[in-house]
Amino acid sequence: MIELISIGAELLTGQTVNTNGSFIAKTLAKRGFRVQRITTVSDEEKSLKEAVKGALSRAKIVITSGGLGPTGDDITRQVLANLFCRKLIFDPAVAKELKERYGQSLSTLEDQATVIEGATLIPNQTGTAVGFFIQENEQTVIVLPGYPPQMKEMLIEEVLPWLDRKMAPSYFEKTVFLSLISENGVDRELKRFEKICPDVEVGICPSRGVLAIYLKTEAASREEAERKWAPLLKHLQKMFEKHLFSTENREMGCALQKLMVLRKLTLATAESCTGGDLAARLTKISGSSAYFLAGLVAYSNQMKEKLLAVSSKTLQIHGAVSRETVEEMVEGALTVTGADFAIAVSGIAGPTGGTKEKPVGTVWGAIKQRGQRGFTGKIPIRKGWDRASIIEYSSTYLLSHLWRYLQWNLPPFGAS
Numbered sequence: 001m002i003e004l005i006s007i008g009a010e011l012l013t014g015q016t017v018n019t020n021g022s023f024i025a026k027t028l029a030k031r032g033f034r035v036q037r038i039t040t041v042s043d044e045e046k047s048l049k050e051a052v053k054g055a056l057s058r059a060k061i062v063i064t065s066g067g068l069g070p071t072g073d074d075i076t077r078q079v080l081a082n083l084f085c086r087k088l089i090f091d092p093a094v095a096k097e098l099k100e101r102y103g104q105s106l107s108t109l110e111d112q113a114t115v116i117e118g119a120t121l122i123p124n125q126t127g128t129a130v131g132f133f134i135q136e137n138e139q140t141v142i143v144l145p146g147y148p149p150q151m152k153e154m155l156i157e158e159v160l161p162w163l164d165r166k167m168a169p170s171y172f173e174k175t176v177f178l179s180l181i182s183e184n185g186v187d188r189e190l191k192r193f194e195k196i197c198p199d200v201e202v203g204i205c206p207s208r209g210v211l212a213i214y215l216k217t218e219a220a221s222r223e224e225a226e227r228k229w230a231p232l233l234k235h236l237q238k239m240f241e242k243h244l245f246s247t248e249n250r251e252m253g254c255a256l257q258k259l260m261v262l263r264k265l266t267l268a269t270a271e272s273c274t275g276g277d278l279a280a281r282l283t284k285i286s287g288s289s290a291y292f293l294a295g296l297v298a299y300s301n302q303m304k305e306k307l308l309a310v311s312s313k314t315l316q317i318h319g320a321v322s323r324e325t326v327e328e329m330v331e332g333a334l335t336v337t338g339a340d341f342a343i344a345v346s347g348i349a350g351p352t353g354g355t356k357e358k359p360v361g362t363v364w365g366a367i368k369q370r371g372q373r374g375f376t377g378k379i380p381i382r383k384g385w386d387r388a389s390i391i392e393y394s395s396t397y398l399l400s401h402l403w404r405y406l407q408w409n410l411p412p413f414g415a416s
């Protein structure tokens, strides 16, 4: 059993998101090691001590991150030394290495070359804080720095090989990603499959237009786990074929990119309310230049006219948030960029700006292939969603419809 402890006052105020916790848990899960609990504590002696003691009462292996720095608030080393009744000692070899790297000027040298007696050191290639394996009575506390790149390096270079030697993997996970489908629809279908693989646990997690289905099982190797969930996976792939876009990556843009590149198609976007989110989502993916030509953000009416040739009459009569406007936006994007496909979007992301006729969450989208019939529709935004959710959902929804059109020839904005 493995537990994690994330240390840092900034994690409790919400100033820093605990990405270390999720990174370590995810990395271990991929290797078949299950994390039982993640505790977050402040850099404060009493709570840190309690957290480590508590974790050691349940788990054989405890991994901590944070609080190894030279600043006064970093007390992890001190607290662990006290807890295991060990001394903190000056390590000349660590000091020499730090001196070589940073010169004599490193004022914190004394502190950073202080190590826990009897612990195995984990070298820090890029920073000053060394990590530790503290072993006692068949239990191990692995102490890593909080700075994410340094933590990651030590985890991958030192901790994973150590874990591989120390324990057999026992628990594996696989996720499949669906779009344009509701949680209820999936849940109902999954219940029918429960008997196919009784020793595979299934969970679903919806998030702004993407539904993740998790398959989890106990197994001695990934191959064995793959064999165990294969019948269920086959069923899922068949049952949800028009929705299942990936078994690896939750970003719809990746699935879309694969298809567009394969078919040698190009894409442009014309965005208003999403403010470039569509283009950003697509260009975050390496290789996007192979098919993505341009993302035009025409936020004001004037720019819709100027950049995308939307007529002032359309804007006057129907308004910027309308079927007619997105139809002209998508046409404009195709003309300006010469792309094979274009996506356009215009809506009211709120929280202000809504009217009785066009409340917050009214978002129109359009998808069109050059020279072909275009598709337009209202994006089904749920009441009460905040600005960020409306933007993210709208992007995912439009990308999903384009993906499904290309993959399955299903007209966008039709019945899901």
Ligand code: ATP
Residues within 6 Å of the ligand: 006, 007, 008, 010, 011, 016, 017, 018, 019, 020, 021, 065, 066, 067, 068, 069, 070, 074, 127, 128, 129, 144, 145, 146, 147, 148, 150
């Ligand atoms: P060093 O400062 O020498 O790298 P450290 O162990 O003392 O080592 P901290 O001072 O605790 O590290 O944190 C360094 C940086 O890493 C800070 O910016 C902090 O917000 C960030 N950090 C700490 N813990 C986490 C975490 N769990 N997830 C993401 N970022 C974290």
Ligand code: MG
Residues within 6 Å of the ligand: 007, 008, 009, 043, 066, 067, 068, 069, 073, 074, 146
């Ligand atoms: Mg800290």
